[in-house]
Amino acid sequence: MKRFWAIALTSSLVAMAGCHSFKKENVEPPTPLDKKFEPTVKVERLWKSSVGDGAGESGVRMRPAVADGVVYASSVDGKLAAFDANTGKTLWSKSIRQHGWFGWGDSKREDARFSGGPGVGGDLLAVGTLDGHVYAMNAKDGERRWAAEVSSEVITTPVVIGDLVVVRCNDGRIYGLDASNGERRWVYDQAQVPNLTLRGNGRLLVANGVIFSGTDAGKLLAIRLDNGEKLWEQTLATGEGRTEIDRLNDADGAIVLDGTTLYGAAYHGQLTAVDGPSGRPLWNHAFSTYTSLDVHGNAVYGVDDQSQVFAFDKTNGASIWKQDGLKYRWLTAPATQNDYLVVADLDGHIHWINGADGKIVGRERLSKKAIRAQPVVSGDTVYVEDVAGHVGAYRITSH
Secondary structure (H helix, E strand, O other): OOOOOEOOHHHHHHHHHHOOOOOOOOOOOOOOOOOOOOOOOEEEEEEEEEOOOOOOOOOOOOOOEEEOOEEEEEOOOOEEEEEEOOOOOEEEEEEOOOOOEOOEOOHHHOOOOEEEEEEEEOOEEEEEEOOOEEEEEEOOOOOEEEEEEOOOOOOOOOEEEOOEEEEEOOOOOEEEEEOOOOOEEEEEOOOOOOOOOEOOOOOOEEEOOEEEEEOOOOEEEEEEOOOOOEEEEEEOOOOOOOOOOOOOOOOOOOOEEEOOEEEEOEOOOEEEEEEOOOOOEEEEEEOEOOOOOEEEOOEEEEEOOOOOEEEEEOOOOOEEEEEOOOOOOOOOOOEEEOOEEEEEOOOOEEEEEEOOOOOEEEEEEOOOOOOOOOOEEEOOEEEEEOOOOEEEEEEEEEO
16 A cells, blocks of 8 residues: 555645645746637537535546436545436436435445546446445446445546456556456556555556556556456656655556557656557657646647646657646646547636647636546537536537
């Protein structure tokens, strides 16, 4: 188990923003938004709803899931809800605050403090907790199917694929659980986890029978889906520096796949393109980030540790453009929506950026609360969740 955690930069800096202590804390203040900004695309909010208290002060990135026309969202205070993706109508909701897990178990020992957001596959919905459990429910009505205990808190979305639920824990272990009953099929245990890490885990990527994950030691890891055996690993950051803070090199963003090429990045590290089947590096470019990447067309997009947005040529890593107009606004990871990028910031604004030239073309506001998790794009709609549990759906309606 990790003995210490460094609070995620997004969490601590957003907290500083709330008490106006940037100067006192020797932290750069967020770049003010241009009050004269004129959007060049029209964005419409389709609906807004909420689920519990959201992530609260847990520091985790609560991200909704979208599947088969339904948006699923959860909160740390034990709320789970399903919304119609088009209208926002609540289809069902569950709460474990007062009566134990849906009326089951000892409420005095209830631990279902959901974290990271739900994962969906077929008719199964799975979500982890801050107390080291994974719960599985029927996606149609939220009725409980099973509960499983794992080794530490689960702060990223489980992956439901085939007959497995794959879960990453904050101590570095990855579990393969039987989707029918939650029994452990296998566990991958990293040999060593750094004592000091950023608080965050990237989502797992599962493709072609392989699980890809960034690690707290700055590696890109590939393991077999059927038995959890390691296939290969590749370095994204070396962890060099004079102090433990300097040596932080977490790969806390999701790994993305385009064709047979993987793209990953790490804090104090580099953006690296890797051949998926062999694990052989193709190119790298110095780039420090603690969020996920995204890829579209000929570009890889990322947000660096100062909240500057970048586009890189996916074939060789050459820089295409940089957008620094949102610097120090502690942006989420970017999500691509056709020809645009979508990012959100520390005070609830959502920004649309032209993927070709990096210009900001649209802006909306969900609330006055921070949005930490990468927006979810499904079809022509973008879904976001803030730290207070507000969930919103947006669509570009015209140019």
